[in-house]
Amino acid sequence: MPGNPTYGELEQRVKVLEKNAVELRQTKERIRHLNAVLSSIRNVSRMIAKEKNQDRLIREICRSLIENRGYYNAWMAVKDNSGILCVAEAGLGRDGIPLIEKLTNSGLENCCGNVLSCPGILTIQNPASFCTDCPVSHIYEGRGAMAARLEHSGKIYGILTVSVPEAFSTDPEEKALFQDVAADIAFALRNIEVEEERRQTEDKLRDARDELERRVRERTVELELLSSKLLNAQEEERKRIAGDLHDGIGQSLSAIKFMLETVLERNSTDAAADFASLKTLVPMLQKASEEVRTIVMNLRPSVLDDLGILATVGWFCRQFRTVYSFIRVEEDIDIREKDVPDPLKTIIFRVLQEAMNNVAKHSHADCVWLSFKKNRNAAVELLIEDNGDGFDVPAFLSVRSSEKGFGITGMKERTELSGGIFEICSAASAGTVVRALWPHQR
Template sequence: MNDTSIYNECLELATRVEGLKNRIAQRREEKDKISHLNAVLSSIRDVSRLIIKEKDPQSLIQGICSSLIEKRSFHNAWIVLVDEHGRVTTGSEAGLGADFQKILQKIENDRMPRCCHMVLSEDRFLVTTNPCRECLNCPVSYMYDGRGSISARLEHDGRIYGILTVSVPIAYSQDPEEHELFKDVADDIAYALHSIDVERDRKRKEVALREARDKLERRVRERTRDLEVLSSRLLNAQEAERKRIAADLHDGIGQCLSAVKFMVETVIQQLDGKVARQAIKSLDALVPLLQESSEEIRNIIMNLRPSILDDLGILATIGWFCRQFTSVYSHIRLTKTIEIEEDQVPETLKIIIFRIVQEAMNNIAKYADAGAVSIYLGKKDNALELRIEDNGRGFSVDRFMTSGSSALAFGLTGMKERAELSGGSFRITSSPGKGTRVEARWGYSCVRSY
């Protein structure tokens, strides 16, 4: 073997060694790339979990920045968020430290770094191979020595939410696979920010709707209370007017009729035996008419405001009313049960109880065609209870109460208002052919002035 052969063999061996070195380097690069891509994919999975879990924008972007560098997929990462007008609202970083504040200050002072300016106003996606040379006005460009950067606009449905920038080895900054993964991450972050905005807007609307509803309910309660006070005053005025008219009838017309009757009877006695009976016959006929008129005036007075209520109380008044009712409607069997003492009935409820009894019994006489009626007034479970029942024809409560067009409906509404305005509850139960039950109940702690 001569020198030439040895040289050729050495040259071939050197070529093979060089090829082997290249393949080893290529394998190492491929291995590093796979490792890097795995780290990126792992970071993306962490980001996806954060997007699902986190509902606060600040916490979300801080968690994303930390996740992107945690698996050594990127050297550093930072996110700046802007509002609809492009003004910075917040920002987060991982791997930059205190220098990140300088970026925020430059943006706020309208001296936006190159990557921010281009991504927010021009290109949605930007790759910077050598930030140290290309981004001279960036306060963190010195940190990118030997690395490139990738920036992407965070945008969804036309709304720009901000910018995401990461630092990567220069070799990967030009990799299409890296670009696609990064774009996917940016799109996912933008969609997450959009979802947070939608949810916040929904909650704001719910709060506004709830506040509007509460305000309306308060106004309705206030107006209802005002109407209740007005109704109470009207009923008070009505009772006062009834009492005044009853007193005027008693002291005026009632006494005049009594005086006239007395004078006619006196004249008849004086003329008796002195003139022919035929001459005073008309005077004899006048006496029963005067008596009947007096009785009618007395009935009107008692219906307007029975003096017995003020003199003897509600129990005596109910007893008197029942006797009057029985004398007029003798075909109706009336049962009265009183299980309470006079002093156990609040003064403010006495006239209300009488009016409900009066209205209910008048309705029974006019409409029920009943053969039996029962009245109960008593104390049960620290509450005063009034109940009137009949076995008459009954009726559809809903139809009558909603129509409000009949005298019966008007009377039922009046009873209900009297009971509820005084702090009680009112219920009427009836159906065709099954009679009617009227119930009013007042808790002693809830009784209001009438």
């Protein structure tokens, strides 16, 4: 039978009971703290799911982290390669202002380089003596701090720092929870970044589409004008041909018909007189035949189909010299007929015809240089340069399409529609150069 405990034994038991009571209180306190942290983390997760704005997100997360007294205070800074993007805090109050200023002015690397270079959680048991140059470390007196970089897929987005009771700052469960919340925040920041990139790409695409639509609209208007000008030009051409036929061949044929009828009606027996009358018809027929040839030449010189582009260029220059004898024409032809693809031949002739007509009509030049070559890059190049008055090309281009001539627009359209590049350079008193180039004609 055990006897009554001695006084010493009782004292011993009281000490054990007291120790157990302290441990129980600490355990309860720890459980209360962990529950508070868990509840904060739940709020953070909700926030992450719904908030897509970076500033608001980090502000709300800081607020949630201190809301249930899980942490005394929390602050977070987000950066990119150019520096700090945003900083938020909760629980620091006015003490947080110098911290935010310091981070914003000197950057995260200078202030929290040790956190950025640490892959796990950095636990600081006594920040007041450890972070001596930190403007808020004095309010951590008697508390511990945990800090972690916000990292996702190898990219560091910033840091998160919280202060906790000193005893909990080294608790593995506490650290594991903090690590999880830092990882979740980094993931959310990555999502916001992806979303931002997607939005920027969409903006760029939308801008590109708007620009394209604008250009299509402009081009449509230009093409509509061009097609109406083409119709007008066709009408003009028909009028001109009708005029030529009426005034030229028409007159000649009427004269011939009249002469023949006169001879027939005369019913004379004077063969010599009839012969003389009929003889006068020969030059008339000759003239009519020349007129037909001229009209056909202007429509499409048969020499182009019969003898090719080189012969046509030569023929055109001869014609030009005859008509505009006061303009010297210098030719530099360095290309073979087979180097010019068939579909380009008519286009080259039309560009030459219009550029030379412009020289004659507008330039007051006394010399024109014509160069027609295949250059080193296998491009077919036509160049017409004059030494005349020149003109202000930008001013001409800025004039509304409906108010300007059709020649330059037509040359440009023909060249570009056939895969070429058209350029016209000119300046007052500096002559004019027209250049049409068709790259890579093998």
